[in-house]
Amino acid sequence: MNTLRGMCLCGAVEYRVEDAFSAAFYCHCSKCRRTTGSAFKPMASIPSGKLALSRGEDTLLVFGDPNETHDIHCRFCGSFLYSIIDNGNTHVALGSLVDAPSARPSFHMFVGSKAPWYDITDDLPQYDEFPT
Ligand SMILES: [Zn+2]
Ligand SMILES: [Zn+2]
Numbered sequence: 078m079n080t081l082r083g084m085c086l087c088g089a090v091e092y093r094v095e096d097a098f099s100a101a102f103y104c105h106c107s108k109c110r111r112t113t114g115s116a117f118k119p120m121a122s123i124p125s126g127k128l129a130l131s132r133g134e135d136t137l138l139v140f141g142d143p144n145e146t147h148d149i150h151c152r153f154c155g156s157f158l159y160s161i162i163d164n165g166n167t168h169v170a171l172g173s174l175v176d177a178p179s180a181r182p183s184f185h186m187f188v189g190s191k192a193p194w195y196d197i198t199d200d201l202p203q204y205d206e207f208p209t
Contacts, residue, residue, distance in 0.1 A: 089133045104187050184202040
């Protein structure tokens with residue numbers, strides 16, 4: 078299995094993840110917009126056991142309850158790296174990858190609450206909330 082590298086802006090935190098994402102997508106919800114400071118969050122889902130930190134385990138900033146869904150950032154530069162979901166999956170913020178994943182985002186979700194200043198210009202399926 079091919080392994081992808083990911084890292085934060087300052088380089089203090091690095092991780093490796095198998096190139097075996099089960100889904101990749103864009104979320105336009107207000108939480109994802111605030112977390113990333115962007116119009117939407119491109120992310121991909123994988124079972125949490127397939128991602129491992131290779132550097133910086135002691136320099137993480139954890140946002141949220143560690144026993145539930147929570148976000149992992151670098152404590153120094155603030156980069157958002159991935160979310161650990163309480164269903165056993167991890168959602169990798171695709172912008173934190175160094176290597177290109179095989180998967181490509183295949184739909185937009187929470188389009189019902191997307192930023193009014195951003196227009197989606199591709200032909201991918203759009204869902205008002207979660208995909209149906
Ligand atoms: Zn950093
Ligand atoms: Zn979202």
